[in-house]
Amino acid sequence: MTDTSMKIADKKSCENCPIQHSAVCSRCEPDELRRLEEIKYYRSYEAGQPVIWAGDHMEFVASVVSGIAALSQTLEDGRTQMVGLLLPSDFIGRPGRDSAPFDVTAVTDLTICCFRKKPFEALLVSTPHIGQRLLEMTLDELDSARDWMTILGRKTAREKIASLLAIIARRNAALNKEMPGNGMSFELPLTREAMSDYLGLTLETVSRQISALRKAGVIELDGKRRVVVPSYEALLSETGDDVDGGMIA
Amino acid sequence: MTDTSMKIADKKSCENCPIQHSAVCSRCEPDELRRLEEIKYYRSYEAGQPVIWAGDHMEFVASVVSGIAALSQTLEDGRTQMVGLLLPSDFIGRPGRDSAPFDVTAVTDLTICCFRKKPFEALLVSTPHIGQRLLEMTLDELDSARDWMTILGRKTAREKIASLLAIIARRNAALNKEMPGNGMSFELPLTREAMSDYLGLTLETVSRQISALRKAGVIELDGKRRVVVPSYEALLSETGDDVDGGMIA
DNA sequence: CGCAGTTTTGATGGACCTCAAAGACCGTGG
């Protein structure tokens, strides 16, 4: 698949890489990094462009360097469900399988760091640090996929929106190495339609529930995309989650 | 937690273990197996009994040896969503985290093979075969969690039921080393309520849709629990899945 | 300005939930 919107960039060094401390390579020793550098190359995609179609042969695995990608699945009649939201340092692909199980799309402008699959799989066996980090990341992904299942299966439209906002707020705070707090604000990286694909709703319902939360004073909007959270506690109380569940003081 | 319904069985050898070829230990060399045997013990639970509560401290990880366990999550007002269905050889727990993120319950009578967590984590670092197999299993779990998300987010009640029946039919056939085919039959291991927790429905809706599929001739019932599938193709066509999606001939 | 993409708002209907009751199945004990 050659695509005018996709660029293969020049090779860059890992030294200044923004995700070097959290990506799949974060545990690597200098010599392991050097072997990874030999099999890596960068690709960039414009917002909205496809990265991989379900069923495609995959000749690489990759890390998200900057931007956001979505994993999604489509039913026979076109209904689609987003099943993964990939942020910087998240991993794309599956060692040991050569066709992609899901569509991958660039939600925002996106740059990924690709590793040729065959040599990557060899490294996975020969250098344990990569496999250990990948296991850790995959277990984290599995936990958040399971939280997401509860959102999809049991929450009301309003709770779904509040949950999504809380997730983005939390990730955004973590990115800035802060705790989520009152008065925080962030840019919504998703269109209403992408949010509806994430939450199993229609875009109209997403719009209505965002308006409802605004009218209830739980959030404030600055333009269509910028969200201000006056009280993080109030937002959490709208998610339906059992806040102190499992926490025994 | 001491519980009259939970028994700690005598230590058994790995030699006759029914899951030795697919569990987390399936790649181990004889000497690695011996080290695992030193830190293992069995537990059994009756159907319906809790294995772990969310938030509990976990002193072990485990493999399901026989029976079925469910992973589930509960919202503040009691709504529950099943987020994992653990069959023989599936793995319970998370190395590197010491409190359980979800409830684990025995759906049927259940026996698990537990490994003390600390020494297991040490083995994970020292013997690569365990970690490699665990990574593979976790990636598979993640893929099926994502399929499940599409079921929860986008399918109708009827499609959800058909999807669940197709999943059970497929797993059952795999267990008997057969292909799913016409005329196959199987026992439903789940109550209507457990199915509703799995699918994000009410138990009444589950019952109604099973009746509807029966009246439509897609399935036949022998008692409440035994299901006969006259045409596997017909069942698949009810799931809403894009059957040949991604398959390019 | 005019157009395309995104978002908001409104009206209506339907799929599924809620509440309610009765039927089926199974083990226990008289």
Place this chain on the structure above:
DNA sequence: CCACGGTCTTTGAGGTCCATCAAAACTGCG
């Protein structure tokens, strides 16, 4: 043997939340 209670399942009636269809408002851009 049948009565009895408990659990699971089915069926019914009515209501509600969200999807669908439709159109208008807003935004950015040539």
